[in-house]
Amino acid sequence: MRRRLALLAVATTSLVLVAFLVPLAMLVSTVAAERATAEATAQAQSLAALVALGDRGSLDTTLRQVNGANGTPITVFLPDRTSLGVPAPWDRAVELAARGRSITVETPTGREILVAVQGGAGGTSVIRTFVSTGQLRQGVGRAWLVLGLIGLALLTVGIVVADRLARSLIQPVGQVAGVSRRLARGDLDARVDPAGPPEIRDVGTALNHLATRIRELLTREREAVADLSHQLRTPVTALRLEAETLRDKDEAARVGEAVDTLERMVTQVIREARRFRGGVARCDATAVITDRVTFWSALAEDQDRPVRLRIPGTPLPVGVSAQDLAACADLLLENVFANTPDGTPFTVELAPGPDGGALLTITDEGPGFSYPVPVDRGTSGRSSTGLGLDIARRTAEGSGGRMRAGPSPSGGAEITLEFGPAAS
Structure with missing residues (x-):
């Protein structure tokens, strides 16, 4: 846009300059020629009185002095066809002037001025x-050069003004585009500082209102989820009371543990729904994955599951919140425990991504995927909701990454989450 405005300014300014400078240049050339002609004519007419007196000697002396001091040659043709001064041929133009008519004749090398003098004793002289072409154009080249420099200066000023104008338009538009990209990445705190022309300021103000409205709607939605989840506490409490009335202590303990797990999940849903702030998400993947594998290692030890952990010793910042990354790790590890028999080994590997970020790969040596990999939301080949992998996929894609799922080299399942780098 900036280049187009500059080109538009160049084209417009050029047309204006051509419309004014070309006629002005022609006028300068015409004025210079007329000035030189007028000077030569005045000089010739100043000799008319002397020519009319017919004193040949005085006339010859005067012509010698005038021709020696002036760059314009003067010749006087007498009625007897003789001439004084600078030699010149008696041509048709002189013949016409000798009939009593003063004329000006254009020639390839200049302009010939003929003044008829009547009243002499022998007839018309x-x-x-x-006036040569050089004399007719004297000063024209310098005047054209000045006009050209003025035109170039005006064109430069036009380009500079157009560039400043384009910058004043482009900077607010660029700011609006940048804020739009930040909003698309989930940074709902991004706002535009309205600037520029009124129309662009209106766009910036509207974008700020849109961001505020999105934040309000998301907050309202999450609060509704939290309220709904909170309402689940009543039936959970009822289940706990029912579990405590069971006569079989072992069964009561087992049911109570399941109720405790359900209550923790409800609490986690409430906490997750209300922790939303709309800022830029980031965390250290190394610390989060280490913490979650340590948490699940206790259950793996109870089920005699060998755990292989490969994690770098340096931080790996990713564009995901710590809670979301922990939830992804918990979902994938829970799938391993739920879909493979006890004693099945699994591997958790975290590595730097090719373009920054991190690659989280969880591999097990279980039966693998005996059905098409459930990548669509709500699709599952087992007795589950089919939301786990979809949640993990959307979390990875939200950071600019992706998810890959398929068989492992040993025939089990392998899921890789690629998380984008944290925003600077």
Whole structure:
């Protein structure tokens, strides 16, 4: 856009300059020629009185002085066809002037001026002077150069003004585009500082209102989820009371543990729904994955599951919140425990991503996927909701990454989450 505005300014300014400078240049050329012609004519007419007196000696002396001091040659043709001054041929133009008519004749090399002098004793005499092309154009080149420099200066000023104008338009538009990209990445705190023309300021103000409205809607939605989840506490409490009335202590303990797990999940849903702030998400993947594998290692030890952990010793910042990354790890590890028999080994590997971020790969040596990999939301080949992998996929894609799922080299299942780098 900036280049187009500059080109538009160049084209417009050029047309204006051509419309004014070309006629002005022609006028300068015409004025210079007329000035030189007028000077030569005045000089020739100043000799008319002397020519009319017919004193040949005085006339010859005067012509010698005038021709020696002036760059314009002067010739006087007498009625007897003789001439004084600078030699010149008696041509048709002189013949016409000798009939009593003063004329100006254009020639390839200049302009010939003929002044008829009547009243002499022998008839009509003719004073001839000649103005060369160089004299006709004297000063024109310098005037054209000045006009050209003025035109170039005006064109430069036009380009500079157009560039400043384009910058004043582009900077607010660029700011609006940048804030839009930040909003698309989930940074709902991004706002535009309205600037520029009124129309662009209106766009920036509207974008700020849109961001505020999105934040309000998301907050309202999450609060509704939290309220709904909170309402689940009543039936959970009822289940706990029912579990405590069981006569079989072992069964009561087992049911109570399941109720405790359900209550923790409800609490986690409430906490997750209300922790939303709309800022830029980031965390250290190394610390989060280490913490979650340590948590699940206790259950793996109870089920005699060998755990292989490969994690770098340096931080790996990713564009995901710590809670979301922990939830992804918990979902994938829970799938391993739920879909493979006790004693099945699994591997958790965290590595730097090719373009920053991190690669989280969880591999097990279980039966693998005996059905098409459930990548669509709500699709499952087992007795589950089918939301686990979809949640993990959307979390990875939200950071600019992706998810890959398929068989492992040993025939089990392998799921890789690629998380984008944290925003600077």
